[in-house]
Each structure stands twice: as C-alpha cells, then as structure tokens.
Amino acid sequence: MLADLTPLRTSKDYRRLWVGNTVSWLGQAMTALAVSLQVYEITGSSFSVGLVGVFSLVPLVVFGLYGGAIADTFDRRKLGLVTAAGLCALSVVLAVAAFAGYHRVWLLYTVVALQAACMALNSPARTSMIPRLLPPEQLPAANALGSMTTTSGTMVGPMVGGLVVGFWGYQAAYLIDAVTFTAALYAMWRLPAMKPIRSAGDGAKRASVLDGLRFLGTRPNVRMTFFTDMCAMVLAHPRALFPAVAVLWFGGDAKTAGMLVAAPAVGALLGGVFSGWFGRIQRHGLAILLSVAAWGVAIAVFGLTRNLWLGMFFLALAGCADTISMVFRATMLQAATPDDMRGRLQGVFIVVVVGGPRLGDFLAGSVADLTSPKVAITGGGLACVVAVGLLALKWRAFARYDARAPQA
Known part of the structure; x- marks a missing residue:
C-alpha cells in the first residue's frame, strides 16, 4: 500500500532528478511566500499581493506552450540545465537586493514573471525526460512520487519560509532558495543528453x-x-x-x-x-x-x-x-x-x-x-x-x- 520506491532504486538518474526537484521545490515555495510578504510590507496593499499571482500566471500560460515546443526541438537536458540556472540566478538577485536594502515592488514583480517563464520552460523538459529514464510499468510510481514532492513542498515550504523570514529576514529565505537550486542543477548536469527521438521522416524539423x-x-x-x-x-x-x-x-x-x-x-x-x-x-x-x-x-x-x-x-x-x-x-x-x-x-x-x-x-x-x-x-x-x-x-x-x- 505504501508508495512504490522502485524508480528511486532502479535509476540513479531519476533518483537524482527527483531529489533535486524535491529540494528545489521546497525553496521555491519558501520564496513564493517571502515575495508575497515583502510586497505587502512595501505597499500595505492586498491588491498588490494579488498582482504577484497575475505576474506569475501569464508567463506560465504563454511560455508553457512554447516551452513544450522548445523541449521537442532541442536537448532537454540542456534546456533543463539552463532554466534551472536561470531560476537560481533570479533567487540570487532577490537575495542581493534584500541584503542591499533595495526594496522595490517592480523588481519583485519582474523577478516573479521571469521565474514563471523559466519554470514554464523547465517543467516540460524535465517531465518529458522521465519516460526515457524509466520503463513504462514504473511511470505510475514515478508520478506518485512526483505528486508527493509537489504537495509536501506546497505544505511545508510556506511554513518554513514564514519561520525563516520571521527569524532572519527575506534575504535568508532567498539565499536558501538559491542554494537549494544547486541540487536541481547537479541532477540535470549528471543526466545524459536527451534530444527528442524524431518520428520517421521528421529529421531535424523545428517543433511547432x-x-x-x-x-x-x-x-x-x-x-x-x-x-x-x-x-x-x-x-x-x-x-x-x-x-x-x-x-x-x-x-x-x-x-x-x-x-x-x-x-x-x-x-x-x-x-x-x-x-x-x-x-x-x-x-x-x-x-x-x-x-x-x-x-x-x-x-x-x-x-x-x-x-x-x-x-x-x-x-x-x-x-x-x-x-x-x-x-x-x-x-x-x-x-x-x-x-x-x-x-x-x-x-x-x-x-x-x-x-x-x-x-x-x-x-x-x-x-x-x-x-x-x-x-x-x-x-x-x-x-x-x-x-x-x-x-x-x-x-x-x-x-x-x-x-x-x-x-x-
């Protein structure tokens, strides 16, 4: 009845990918709460906090479709590596701004939008690699493990983020997020090349x-x-x-x-x-x-x-x-x-x-x-x-x- 851990035991590449995603997802959830708290501290406006969701939603929808097409055209490992590095760099930007005392709402909105764009490009590449790492019969177990990552991160991340911000400030939360992304970067770095397998006759045609x-x-x-x-x-x-x-x-x-x-x-x-x-x-x-x-x-x-x-x-x-x-x-x-x-x-x-x-x-x-x-x-x-x-x-x-x- 308990979760099937076979994918973690049989594939080192999948195990690293899952651990990296779990750790980085926790950091992202911390940052999401920290950004909302910081926007409210700067503006005192719930409407301004609500705009954080808007700046995140639009890039996710727009780049989600095009991110999938890019993942079907280029090496998915490289795409995942570049976008994970981008997410790490954006967390560093937030941390540096917080350490420097540069509290501007426009910067937070910009970083949130860029983070959403990177996530929209990263997710199709990362998810479409899983069937190349595991046999078909292990995919339900792998997706169940993925759901645990998402749900536990969504539950635990904000709680930990609230404690970190309360005790050590926004800069600590953003810095922890940047550090956690090293796990995702390492997992992507260790993967083999993941170029899409073309159907017969497609050649190197760009995915549409x-x-x-x-x-x-x-x-x-x-x-x-x-x-x-x-x-x-x-x-x-x-x-x-x-x-x-x-x-x-x-x-x-x-x-x-x-x-x-x-x-x-x-x-x-x-x-x-x-x-x-x-x-x-x-x-x-x-x-x-x-x-x-x-x-x-x-x-x-x-x-x-x-x-x-x-x-x-x-x-x-x-x-x-x-x-x-x-x-x-x-x-x-x-x-x-x-x-x-x-x-x-x-x-x-x-x-x-x-x-x-x-x-x-x-x-x-x-x-x-x-x-x-x-x-x-x-x-x-x-x-x-x-x-x-x-x-x-x-x-x-x-x-x-x-x-x-x-x-x-």
Missing part, C-alpha cells in the same frame, strides 16, 4: 506548437485526460469560497479558512504516500473517470455539511482522489505520446493545470454571489460528476484504455 495541438486533436484518449481534469478544476473547485464558508458555515476565522485550504493538500499527500497499488492498475482511463467523479462527490457532500471536521474529511478525500487522477493522467500522457510530442503536450498540461483552477475560482465566486456558497459548491460537485459521465459516454474507448497497450 500548432503541430502539437493538431496531434492532440487526433488523439481522443490523451485529449480526455485534459477534459476530465477541467471538469474537476473548473466546475468543482471551491477554494475561492473557503474564506466565506469558514465564517458563514463554521463560525470561524482566517485560521479556519487555512485549515480548509490545507485539507485537500493533506489528502493529496496521503494519496501519494499510500500509492503502492497504483502500479497494479492497468485500466488507467477508468481509474481517471472514477477518481474525478469521486472528487465531484466529495466536494458536493462538503457543500452539505456544517461540521468543520467532517467537512475537512471530505475535502481530504477530494484531495486523495485528485492525486489518483493526476498520477494516471500524467502516466497516460507520457506513455501514449511519441517522444517528439511529449514536450508540447506537457506544455498543454501546464496550461490546463495552471489555468483550470483560476477559472474554477472565478466560476465558484460568480455562482456564489448570484445564489449562495452552498449552491456553488454542491452544484459544482454534481456538475463535475454529470460532465464526467457525459464524457465517458461520448468517448467510451477511454474507459477501456489498457496501459499494457497504450493508445493515444
């Missing part, structure tokens, strides 16, 4: 974003991985309503809202920790449909409960279901896609993962204002279940997808 989108249009199983995720993240994503329901439903305050935000992350982490059985599942499409439907049901039930601990339990169940869905979606995307298309489809994956929750926040907030938080949350969860059911009826072959004979 449009070609990637055309390919996606002809591959219903891969396309369904994005559709199902959008059902959950757009229709049933109640995060924007947590501050309101913390007060209205549970009589709490900001701490209560923080507990609601943390509950899905705890469930997601537990889903990764107890992921040992993932490798025995071959019907990945069916697993995705069931887990996304489980997310919708858990969110719908959360909208009906008025007990805080019971509500957090169902949010944790939703987070666990999301981990299961993410692992099998990522595995299908890696296994059923030709190597010379993996970067571009990973770029689309970034856009969906980043953009979907933002659309979900907007939809949930709009529906709640027009009706009530209960209608927005419970109705959104039920809409997710219905939408997934309709997709399953439309593309019946998705539920029959077999990992032993992957078909895009």
Whole structure:
C-alpha cells in the first residue's frame, strides 16, 4: 500500500532528478511566500499581493506552450540545465537586493514573471525526460512520487519560509532558495543528453506548437485526460469560497479558512504516500473517470455539511482522489505520446493545470454571489460528476484504455 520506491532504486538518474526537484521545490515555495510578504510590507496593499499571482500566471500560460515546443526541438537536458540556472540566478538577485536594502515592488514583480517563464520552460523538459529514464510499468510510481514532492513542498515550504523570514529576514529565505537550486542543477548536469527521438521522416524539423495541438486533436484518449481534469478544476473547485464558508458555515476565522485550504493538500499527500497499488492498475482511463467523479462527490457532500471536521474529511478525500487522477493522467500522457510530442503536450498540461483552477475560482465566486456558497459548491460537485459521465459516454474507448497497450 505504501508508495512504490522502485524508480528511486532502479535509476540513479531519476533518483537524482527527483531529489533535486524535491529540494528545489521546497525553496521555491519558501520564496513564493517571502515575495508575497515583502510586497505587502512595501505597499500595505492586498491588491498588490494579488498582482504577484497575475505576474506569475501569464508567463506560465504563454511560455508553457512554447516551452513544450522548445523541449521537442532541442536537448532537454540542456534546456533543463539552463532554466534551472536561470531560476537560481533570479533567487540570487532577490537575495542581493534584500541584503542591499533595495526594496522595490517592480523588481519583485519582474523577478516573479521571469521565474514563471523559466519554470514554464523547465517543467516540460524535465517531465518529458522521465519516460526515457524509466520503463513504462514504473511511470505510475514515478508520478506518485512526483505528486508527493509537489504537495509536501506546497505544505511545508510556506511554513518554513514564514519561520525563516520571521527569524532572519527575506534575504535568508532567498539565499536558501538559491542554494537549494544547486541540487536541481547537479541532477540535470549528471543526466545524459536527451534530444527528442524524431518520428520517421521528421529529421531535424523545428517543433511547432500548432503541430502539437493538431496531434492532440487526433488523439481522443490523451485529449480526455485534459477534459476530465477541467471538469474537476473548473466546475468543482471551491477554494475561492473557503474564506466565506469558514465564517458563514463554521463560525470561524482566517485560521479556519487555512485549515480548509490545507485539507485537500493533506489528502493529496496521503494519496501519494499510500500509492503502492497504483502500479497494479492497468485500466488507467477508468481509474481517471472514477477518481474525478469521486472528487465531484466529495466536494458536493462538503457543500452539505456544517461540521468543520467532517467537512475537512471530505475535502481530504477530494484531495486523495485528485492525486489518483493526476498520477494516471500524467502516466497516460507520457506513455501514449511519441517522444517528439511529449514536450508540447506537457506544455498543454501546464496550461490546463495552471489555468483550470483560476477559472474554477472565478466560476465558484460568480455562482456564489448570484445564489449562495452552498449552491456553488454542491452544484459544482454534481456538475463535475454529470460532465464526467457525459464524457465517458461520448468517448467510451477511454474507459477501456489498457496501459499494457497504450493508445493515444
């Protein structure tokens, strides 16, 4: 039942890549909090803090697509190495500015935007290398380990970052982030060359974003991985309503809202920790449909409960279901896609993962204002279940997808 560590034991390259990503992700999460705290200290404006997200979102979406095309054109190891070095250098810039007492919001916004651009270029390159380092049967375990990295970093990083800033200041947090990137740089440095494997007749043709989108249009199983995720993240994503329901439903305050935000992350982490059985599942499409439907049901039930601990339990169940869905979606995307298309489809994956929750926040907030938080949350969860059911009826072959004979 516990997480399968086979990928870490069998591949030194993957082990270094995973450790480097885990350490650097923790540093990035620390920096993200430190930047938000510093912007608020300079401006005293929550709106200015909110702009940090905008300056991060736009480069992630724009460069996510083009980063995938670049990863399908050039050596992915070199691309990962250059962008990791760029992220390290940007953390050094923040640290130097903090040590020098140069506190300017425009500098923080600029660095955040450049960091997002580097991440959008780094992620498709790094993720598309994993199927070259591991056999197909180990991909679910590797993606489960990756989900643990993301979730634990998101949970632990801000807590550690808050302590570091509180005791030693912003410069310490930024300096620690710069140091942690050396782990990612070392992991990339030790990898072999990772040039994309071209399909017959492609030669050295430069990869095109449009070609990637055309390919996606002809591959219903891969396309369904994005559709199902959008059902959950757009229709049933109640995060924007947590501050309101913390007060209205549970009589709490900001701490209560923080507990609601943390509950899905705890469930997601537990889903990764107890992921040992993932490798025995071959019907990945069916697993995705069931887990996304489980997310919708858990969110719908959360909208009906008025007990805080019971509500957090169902949010944790939703987070666990999301981990299961993410692992099998990522595995299908890696296994059923030709190597010379993996970067571009990973770029689309970034856009969906980043953009979907933002659309979900907007939809949930709009529906709640027009009706009530209960209608927005419970109705959104039920809409997710219905939408997934309709997709399953439309593309019946998705539920029959077999990992032993992957078909895009």
